[in-house]
Amino acid sequence: QMAAGAALAAKRGEKSKSSLKGASRQMAESMSEKQLKDFAKTKRNSLPKKKRLK
Numbered sequence: 001q002m003a004a005g006a007a008l009a010a011k012r013g014e015k016s017k018s019s020l021k022g023a024s025r026q027m028a029e030s031m032s033e034k035q036l037k038d039f040a041k042t043k044r045n046s047l048p049k050k051k052r053l054k
Contacts, residue, residue: 006020007024
């Protein structure tokens with residue numbers, strides 16, 4: 001989600017494309033703005049939680 005958000009900001013011109021690294025750079029080049037928006041808005045609470053150490 002964070003990579004998608006960064007890539008979306010670069011697509012919109014809010015962030016420079018040269019500042020992107022790794023997955024966010026690839027996403028900015030290969031995905032449309034609509035696809036990036038869908039990825040970035042995914043709720044994180046539905047993802048698996050880490051086990052807590054006691």
